[in-house]
Amino acid sequence: xxxxxxxxxxxxTIRVSVPLILTALAGLYAERSGVVDIGLEGKMxxxxxxxxxxxxVTGSALTGIxxxxxxxxxxxxxxxxASISQRGDQIVSGTAINFIAAGATVILGQAWFxxxxxxxxxxxxxxxxxxxxxxxxxxxxxxxLGPIYSDLLSGHYLLTYFAFAMVPITWWVLYRTRFGxxxxxxxxxxxxVDTAGISVVRMRYLAVICGGMLCGLAGAYLSMALANxxxxxxxxxxxxxxxxxxxxxxxxxxxxxxxxxxxxFLDALSIYSQNxxxxxxxxxxxQAIQALPYxxxxxxxxxxxxKASPPKASGVPYVKER
Amino acid sequence: xxxxxxxxxxxxxxxxxxxANKNINLKVAKGTIHGIIGENGAGKSTLMSILYGxxxxxSGEIFISGQKANIKDSKAAISAGIGMVHxxxxxxxxxxxxxxxxxxxxxxxxxxxxxxKARAELKRLEEQYEMEVDPDxxxxxxxxxxxxxxxxxxxxxxxxxxxxxxxxxxxxTPPEADHLFRILAQLKExxxxxxxxxxKLREIMAITDEVSVxxxxxxxxTRKTSETSVEELAELMVGRRVLLHVEKGEAKPGxxxxxxxxxxxxxxxxxxxxxxxxxxxxxxxxxxxxxxxxNGQSELLEAIAGMRPATSGTVTLNGQPxxxxxxxxxxxxxxxxxxxxxxxxxxxxxxxxxEEAENAMLGxxxxxxxxxxxxxxxxxxxxxxxxxxxxxxxxxPNPRLKTANFSGGNQQKIVLAREMERNPDVxxxxxxxxxxxxxxxxxxxKRIIEMRDQGKxxxxxxxxxxxxxxxxxxxxxxFAGRIAGERNPDASEGEIGLLMAGVEQKLEAAE
Numbered sequence: 001x002x003x004x005x006x007x008x009x010x011x012x013t014i015r016v017s018v019p020l021i022l023t024a025l026a027g028l029y030a031e032r033s034g035v036v037d038i039g040l041e042g043k044m045x046x047x048x049x050x051x052x053x054x055x056x057v058t059g060s061a062l063t064g065i066x067x068x069x070x071x072x073x074x075x076x077x078x079x080x081x082a083s084i085s086q087r088g089d090q091i092v093s094g095t096a097i098n099f100i101a102a103g104a105t106v107i108l109g110q111a112w113f114x115x116x117x118x119x120x121x122x123x124x125x126x127x128x129x130x131x132x133x134x135x136x137x138x139x140x141x142x143x144x145l146g147p148i149y150s151d152l153l154s155g156h157y158l159l160t161y162f163a164f165a166m167v168p169i170t171w172w173v174l175y176r177t178r179f180g181x182x183x184x185x186x187x188x189x190x191x192x193v194d195t196a197g198i199s200v201v202r203m204r205y206l207a208v209i210c211g212g213m214l215c216g217l218a219g220a221y222l223s224m225a226l227a228n229x230x231x232x233x234x235x236x237x238x239x240x241x242x243x244x245x246x247x248x249x250x251x252x253x254x255x256x257x258x259x260x261x262x263x264x265f266l267d268a269l270s271i272y273s274q275n276x277x278x279x280x281x282x283x284x285x286x287q288a289i290q291a292l293p294y295x296x297x298x299x300x301x302x303x304x305x306x307k308a309s310p311p312k313a314s315g316v317p318y319v320k321e322r
Numbered sequence: 323x324x325x326x327x328x329x330x331x332x333x334x335x336x337x338x339x340x341x342a343n344k345n346i347n348l349k350v351a352k353g354t355i356h357g358i359i360g361e362n363g364a365g366k367s368t369l370m371s372i373l374y375g376x377x378x379x380x381s382g383e384i385f386i387s388g389q390k391a392n393i394k395d396s397k398a399a400i401s402a403g404i405g406m407v408h409x410x411x412x413x414x415x416x417x418x419x420x421x422x423x424x425x426x427x428x429x430x431x432x433x434x435x436x437x438x439k440a441r442a443e444l445k446r447l448e449e450q451y452e453m454e455v456d457p458d459x460x461x462x463x464x465x466x467x468x469x470x471x472x473x474x475x476x477x478x479x480x481x482x483x484x485x486x487x488x489x490x491x492x493x494x495t496p497p498e499a500d501h502l503f504r505i506l507a508q509l510k511e512x513x514x515x516x517x518x519x520x521x522k523l524r525e526i527m528a529i530t531d532e533v534s535v536x537x538x539x540x541x542x543x544t545r546k547t548s549e550t551s552v553e554e555l556a557e558l559m560v561g562r563r564v565l566l567h568v569e570k571g572e573a574k575p576g577x578x579x580x581x582x583x584x585x586x587x588x589x590x591x592x593x594x595x596x597x598x599x600x601x602x603x604x605x606x607x608x609x610x611x612x613x614x615x616x617n618g619q620s621e622l623l624e625a626i627a628g629m630r631p632a633t634s635g636t637v638t639l640n641g642q643p644x645x646x647x648x649x650x651x652x653x654x655x656x657x658x659x660x661x662x663x664x665x666x667x668x669x670x671x672x673x674x675x676x677e678e679a680e681n682a683m684l685g686x687x688x689x690x691x692x693x694x695x696x697x698x699x700x701x702x703x704x705x706x707x708x709x710x711x712x713x714x715x716x717x718x719p720n721p722r723l724k725t726a727n728f729s730g731g732n733q734q735k736i737v738l739a740r741e742m743e744r745n746p747d748v749x750x751x752x753x754x755x756x757x758x759x760x761x762x763x764x765x766x767x768k769r770i771i772e773m774r775d776q777g778k779x780x781x782x783x784x785x786x787x788x789x790x791x792x793x794x795x796x797x798x799x800x801f802a803g804r805i806a807g808e809r810n811p812d813a814s815e816g817e818i819g820l821l822m823a824g825v826e827q828k829l830e831a832a833e
Contacts, residue, residue, distance in 0.1 A: 176432060176433055176434065177431055177432055177433060178428040178430065178431050178432070178433060178436075179431070181421060181424065181425060181428060181433060182425065182426075184414070184417070185414045185417065185421075185425050188414045188415065188416060188417070189412065189413065189414045189415065191408075191410075191412050192412040192413055192414050192422070192425065193425065193426070194376070194396060194412075195374070195376065195396050195406065195408065195412040196396070196400075196412075196425045196426025196427070196476075197395065197396045197397030197398075197399075197400045197401075197426050198397075198425075198426050199395075312415070312416075320376065320377070
């Protein structure tokens with residue numbers, strides 16, 4: 001593998017990691033508050049559809065992002081209502097959201113655009129904008145560091161920079177702010193939060209709304225950046241991989257970055273190997289490489305979940321003891 | 323200003339069909355320690371939870387320092403100067419002490435400023451009340467006694483003038499409880515008002531100024547502690563005269579039924595929990611194992627019951643050697659004539675979601691009398707449960723009720739009835755009366771003595787030294803997994819207490 005290949009692979013890794021990072025962080029907010037969020041996949045898919053559909057109709061990327069976040073937050077609130085207010089089963093509620101999203105996006109897409117469930121291809125204005133880092137062109141010819149700066153770090157979507165920035169920001173929110181302290185507490189022992197004079201219900205709703213917004217961004221990225229419009233079932237299990245990354249990362253922001261990059265790298269590798277003959281991998285069938293991220297998910301979860309220590313009250317509705 | 327820190331007028335609260343508080347009136351004088359006693363389910367905790375805003379009263383008024391207060395949630399209670407130490411601590415276990423103290427009182431949206439302030443304030447409080455706590459220690463790594471101190475500090479940090487403690491000594495060792503009482507006395511000196519909820523009469527007599535008694539949701543009496551007695555309080559609590567001392571005749575020990583030799587148990591981390599323990603239990607005697615919780619008693623019981631593999635040693639049951647180093651087979655032990663009342667009825671004694679009748683046969687459900695084929699004969703299961711309910715006065719007498727809906731004392735009776743009615747040769751009992759109210763304790767103690775007089779061999783483990791001393795015919799004291807010594811029940815509390823604290827060597831050297 002030459003220098004260029006590595007740059008291309010890593011660039012692709014960054015590109016496909018973004019939705020994973022955003023979605024895993026979305027899951028982090030919800031689960032740290034004690035609400036298990038298995039509906040990440042569905043929310044991402046619904047947001048991808050809402051974003052692409054709105055952007056296609058209005059021609060504005062910003063409106064598209066807004067619609068994506070709105071739909072995702074709305075679904076989060078449905079999940080919140082079922083699991084926080086009504087104290088229902090969080091897995092059932094989340095699974096229902098996945099089913100609703102998978103079905104509704106195709107039906108509405110066909111009804112509105114009649115293109116087999118797809119949304120129309122987006123114009124340049126309706127897609128997300130990329131950002132060239134200052135001086136990227138000037139340093140391109142500097143050996144080694146030049147391409148790293150100009151090709152690997154520069155020229156990504158703004159949302160990509162935002163996603164990576166969200167990792168330290170989330171850490172800071174979680175461990176350095178009042179909101180974070182209460183968020184972590186409510187996922188560990190809601191009784192302690194309640195008796196400290198803080199509303200458990202309010203904290204949990206705030207958390208799922210945060211998660212909904214991030215998940216909405218992940219969806220918008222899928223259909224408005226990674227692809228040029230919505231395609232049926234385009235989230236392709238990324239919500240579940242993000243959930244796996246969250247578990248494997250032990251619900252910690254820094255680990256989420258690392259696990260998502262790892263999953264992203266495997267994904268990038270499988271995409272790359274379909275187009276280019278790689279020396280070691282030519283003998284392995286494409287399908288096996290494509291399946292690698294999913295296989296790794298299973299292996300990692302099976303091998304490491306024993307060590308995972310989820311928030312204690314995760315998945316448990318809060319009921320005042322009698 | 324009123325002389326009363328708290329005045330409750332006509333507090334009434336129902337949970338569905340249960341009338342938890344009936345028209346409660348209570349006055350708590352400022353700067354006193356006021357005890358509230360009553361059996362489990364008498365409504366003490368409900369009343370205090372209403373005062374702390376955890377529940378809303380259906381009717382009634384609350385006055386704080388003479389001012390009518392509307393306590394609609396815990397936030398309102400905190401700002402009215404009320405702090406509460408719950409029976410099950412309301413702490414976030416993987417948080418530091420400091421984080422727990424700050425939770426809900428963070429000062430500002432970004433923590434940094436608040437942390438510096440909280441640290442300084444915590445240090446000041448620690449000095450003022452002699453409550454040492456490392457602010458950076460993680461809660462789950464602290465002993466329960468210290469965790470409780472954090473709860474108290476949490477309340478004082480929020481400027482509480484009135485401190486409510488719900489059954490604070492249930493989880494404490496005697497020295498820890500003494501320390502707590504010193505802290506409470508200090509708080510009183512500082513002018514704070516303390517409300518102590520308990521069902522332990524001795525605590526009431528030891529540190530309260532006044533005491534109010536609750537029974538079945540009603541406030542039945544308030545007395546000055548100096549003008550009442552343990553006997554009067556017990557009678558007020560239960561509504562009839564209670565025998566506080568167990569009456570029993572001489573033991574008539576027969577042949578050895580249970581023999582334990584060189585038993586050693588290591589836990590999954592390889593730590594030795596039971597260290598080379600040997601003893602015998604004879605038919606017709608009660609051997610009590612005393613010790614501070616966590617000195618290997620639980621592991622010893624579990625190993626004998628077949629629930630936990632022993633590392634080495636032998637157990638002989640009814641003259642037959644039993645393989646106790648294998649994976650363990652509680653069912654086999656039962657077939658050999660052993661019955662086991664586990665220490666923790668919630669984790670190992672009962673399935674709380676089951677009906678009472680199902681729990682009443684659990685472990686013996688393969689028995690022919692519950693069904694001839696692989697189907698259960700529901701009628702005979704319920705009939706058997708009903709017999710036990712009548713015999714043990716389990717209330718409410720409904721075998722179809724979910725077990726979680728019975729009070730702690732009645733749940734314990736369900737387990738006892740199940741194990742005792744098998745007519746075992748050897749009965750091992752862990753914490754027979756933990757969390758059980760006075761009336762039920764009296765009954766349980768009587769039953770245990772009856773079993774002994776029928777010639778059963780009984781091994782009794784309890785952290786309540788009083789209980790061991792009044793029931794056992796011989797007392798074995800465990801410390802750090804070993805037998806620290808054996809005494810007669812008439813040995814003084816101090817002597818046994820020293821053994822429990824592990825100072826046996828010094829004692830014997832002095833002799």
